[in-house]
Amino acid sequence: MIFILMSLIFILMTCNFIQYLQRKNRDNNLEYLSNKLEQVLEQGSVGQLLLVTEDKKLQVLLIKINKLLDAHQQKIAKYTQSRRSMKKMLTNVSHDLKTPLTVVLGYIEIIQKGGTMDHKEQERLLFQVHRKTEEIIELMNAFFDLARLESGDKELALTKVNMNEICKDNLLSFYDIVQTKGLTIDFQLPDNAIYVLGNKEALDRVLHNLLSNAIRYGSDGNILGLTLSLNEKYVCIDVWDRGKGIDEQKQDLVFERMFTLEESRNKALHGSGLGLTITKRLLEQMNGTIQLQSHPYQKTTFTVTLPRMIY
Incomplete structure (x- = not known):
């Protein structure tokens, strides 16, 4: 009877020790995951988390975290590309606006200073001013239309x-x-x-x-x-x-x-x-x-x- 009792106690102690090791191993794994996720948040680092474990629940959690990191990485890449594209767009819009505006200003100055300017020459310059102004309006309309489309403000009735x-x-x-x-x-x-x-x-x-x-x-x-x-x-x-x-x-x-x-x-x-x-x-x-x-x-x-x- 005493032998059986001692055996049960030994088995229980063994089970408790195994459970302790499992909890300690899970705690270490969770701490590893926590530290890695903190690096992602603080440093913006990307990449998948690698962890060798027999814990099925941790395996499921790891798969879901890696999916989340992949989505996070894709969003970062998309955001970076969008910023570069927007910067380029603003640079080109600035250039394309500056050029016709400079021309318009030049024509206006010529008209203002040309007190004895021939009427036909004045009409020609005014025509150029009108044409360049239309270019500016067309560019600005296109720019704002695209901004509305990409922001979702412009919905189409189908x-x-x-x-x-x-x-x-x-x-x-x-x-x-x-x-x-x-x-x-x-x-x-x-x-x-x-x-x-x-x-x-x-x-x-x-x-x-x-x-x-x-x-x-x-x-x-x-x-x-x-x-x-x-x-x-x-x-x-x-x-x-x-x-x-x-x-x-x-x-x-x-x-x-x-x-x-x-x-x-x-x-x-x-x-x-x-x-x-x-x-x-x-x-x-x-x-x-x-x-x-x-x-x-x-x-x-x-x-x-x-x-x-x-x-």
């Missing part, structure tokens, strides 16, 4: 939209400039009406931006193309040209804020660098996407994809 009409109307709006440049139009449209759930004003702006860019940068290919197609789920609009296109290494950058091709900085091809960014944001609000494929002097295509609406 309704049933006839894409055939949108494509026709926007192509017709460029008819005069297309004729002036001597471009051939390749316009492919289905006979039956195609509908999407979208916003007419936003879709007009999307098509206007894409057609304007195709004419501005691709007119050396002497053709402007627009194709409307569909499948069971989606409606696709291709706007294309056969101009000089966009280098492969730059194709992933065209939808970033203030990205412009080098030649777009001259007066003939000047752009704000916000058009494609705004286009992408508008499409995202309509559950759409936009993609680019470019082979210089063969075919450069911007493809808009929107969910099809069937009635």
Whole structure:
């Protein structure tokens, strides 16, 4: 009887000792995790936590912490990229505002000091002032539109939209400039009406931006193309040209804020660098996407994809 009692006591002591070691090991592991998390908070360090343990609950906790750290790292990277992009955008906006404003100020000073200036010369200068002022207004409107879209302040009311009409109307709006440049139009449209759930004003702006860019940068290919197609789920609009296109290494950058091709900085091809960014944001609000494929002097295509609406 005494032997049995002593055995039970020994077993209980062994169990208590094992439990003590387990608690001590868990406490050490928790302290390690706590210190690592404190480093992340204080130093902004990133990376996964590595811990060898047989404790199932600690393993689950470790997996969840590492998922949280991954999400934290992604947010930091996104925030850093956003800051760099915003800094670049502000620098470019400042430059693009300063240049026309300086020109406007120069013209005004010439007009003010030119007491005996010829009337035709005065009209010419006033025309230049007006043109430069329109450039400034256009840039500022684009800047504020993008700010509203990215802040979520601008919500789009979605309704049933006839894409055939949108494509026709926007192509017709460029008819005069297309004729002036001597471009051939390749316009492919289905006979039956195609509908999407979208916003007419936003879709007009999307098509206007894409057609304007195709004419501005691709007119050396002497053709402007627009194709409307569909499948069971989606409606696709291709706007294309056969101009000089966009280098492969730059194709992933065209939808970033203030990205412009080098030649777009001259007066003939000047752009704000916000058009494609705004286009992408508008499409995202309509559950759409936009993609680019470019082979210089063969075919450069911007493809808009929107969910099809069937009635």
